[in-house]
Amino acid sequence: MSVAELVDGILNKKRRYLARLISLIEEEDYDAQEVLSQLYRHTGKAHVIGVTGPPGSGKSSLVTKLTAEFRKRSHTVGIICVDPSSPFTGGALLGDRIRMQEHYLDDEVYVRSMGTRGHLGGLSRATSDAVTAIDAFGKDIIFVETVGTGQSEVEVIDIAHTILVTDVPGSGDDIQASKAGIMEIADIFVVNKMDLPGADKKVTEINAMLDLDPREREWRPPVLLTNSRTGDGIPELVEKILEHYKHLTETGLLEKKGLQRSRDELDQLMKYKLTQELSHKLQGRPEYEEAIKLIAKRKKDPYSVAEELIAEFLFSESR
Ligand SMILES: Nc1nc2c(ncn2[C@@H]2O[C@H](COP(=O)(O)OP(=O)(O)OP(=O)(O)O)[C@@H](O)[C@H]2O)c(=O)[nH]1
Ligand SMILES: [Mg+2]
Structure with missing residues (x-):
């Protein structure tokens, strides 16, 4: 598929072209950047909803139920499941795919999982690009599901307009989410598995934590109860999500x-491209390998070699 074919196919809502582009994004193919650069002016319309929370708290089930509710309201939906622990691309998260397959026959829903390829920052870069691709494809709502355990997940979720933080009843005395600073990024708290004992207690705990938050804010994150098996609380959650988007629009946020x-x-793209170019230019070059040996032998120090190489690199770039 040529760049022009991909651009055309995606703007004409052909799913296999979108799938191909996201694969190119994962492979860090140069063509992907060219396609994205041409698609960019067609983006910026989707409402991006991040869903994060502890493993097994029901994020995928929740997204599945929310998708059904948004479809009822005639919104089209894209779903990206980010799996930071997976060494594979694409094929990971079989469980998610099985659970989400109730939407597979629905042409207006696009589901995709993304794994890490071990590149630092590569996953958040790829996720961000996949959101751009699905946005250009014309989906109204884009969910980004990620396990909330560390900094990289928080970065991934940065691309969302509305962030849902999930938790479950009885998950320890303290709120799990607070550990990773996820508390601060929540726009809406979802206590899922409301059928389990201790759901109301969990809501009270989260509200108590919010009361302690000294920051002045125009939007106090509401705490909602859901059951992602039966769908209880889902319409109310969709209402809150839409209300949050309206709030963002009206306040200029x-x-x-x-x-x-x-x-x-x-900023991220410039750093990424510089790093990519730098390693591309330096890898395998004899003087680079020689410098590494000299550093190891303490004949040279890495501080000045780094400066020399960067100066040389920038100089050769400007010519
Ligand atoms: N009792 C109960 N179980 C639920 C509810 N929602 C989800 N589950 C179950 O919880 C388990 C985990 O659900 P998932 O949707 O895979 O959770 P997840 O947060 O996406 O999991 P990871 O992506 O692995 O972090 C599944 O067995 C679900 O059926 C709920 O509201 N009540
Ligand atoms: Mg999941």
Whole structure:
């Protein structure tokens, strides 16, 4: 598939072209950047919803039920499941795919999982690009599901307009989410598995934590109860999600977030490209390998070699 074919196919809502582009994104193929660069002006319309929380708290089940509710309201949906622990691309998260397959026959829902390939920052870069691709494809709502356990997940979720943080009843005395600083990023708290004992207690705990938050905020994150098996609480959650989006629009926060995201994206992309170019230029070069040996023998120090190489690299770039 040529770049032009891919661009055309995606703008004409052909699923296999979208699937191909996301694979190219995962493979860090140069063509992917060219396609994305041409698609970019067609993006910025989707409402991106991040879903994060402890493993097994029911994120995928929740997204499945939310998708059904959004479809009822005639919204089209894209879903990206990010699996930071998976060494594979694409094929990971079989369980998620099985659970989400109730939407597979629905052409208006697109589901994709993404795994890490071990590149630092590669996963959040790839996820961000996949969101751009699905946005250009024309989905109204894009879910990004990620396990909330560390910094990289918080970065991934940065691309969302509305962030749902899930938790479950009886998950320890303290709120698990607070450990990773996830508490601060929540727009809506979801206590899932409300059928289990201790659900109300969990809601009270989260509200008590919110009461302690000294920050002035126009949007106090609501705490909602759901059952992602039966669908209880799902319509109310969809209402809150739409209400949050309306709040973002009316207060000008959406525009502000958009600016911040563009700044972060440009910043991230420049660093990423510089790193990529640098390693591309240096790998396997004899003087690079020689310098490494000299550093190991203490004949040279890595501080000045790093400066020399970067200066040389930047100089050769400007010619
Ligand atoms: N009792 C009960 N079980 C639920 C509920 N929602 C999900 N589950 C179950 O919880 C288990 C985990 O659900 P998932 O949706 O895979 O959770 P997840 O957070 O996506 O899991 P990871 O992606 O592995 O972190 C499954 O067995 C679900 O059937 C609920 O509301 N009540
Ligand atoms: Mg899941």
